[in-house]
Amino acid sequence: MMLFYDLFVIVLKFTDGTRENDWECPNFENVNFAFRTVCNMRKCSKPKPA
Numbered sequence: 001m002m003l004f005y006d007l008f009v010i011v012l013k014f015t016d017g018t019r020e021n022d023w024e025c026p027n028f029e030n031v032n033f034a035f036r037t038v039c040n041m042r043k044c045s046k047p048k049p050a
């Protein structure tokens, strides 16, 4: 479910472009919400880059 949620964010990026604080995990090119402190992918959990 979370994966679909973040795919939705990617769509928002293309349509709207206002989610600039969202961050992309370098491991899987997974886009996380700005408020996340670690990657939302369970097998990753990489901390948000500075």
Ligand SMILES: [Zn+2]
Binding pocket: 025, 026, 027, 028, 030, 039, 040, 041, 044, 045, 046
């Ligand atoms: Zn990740």
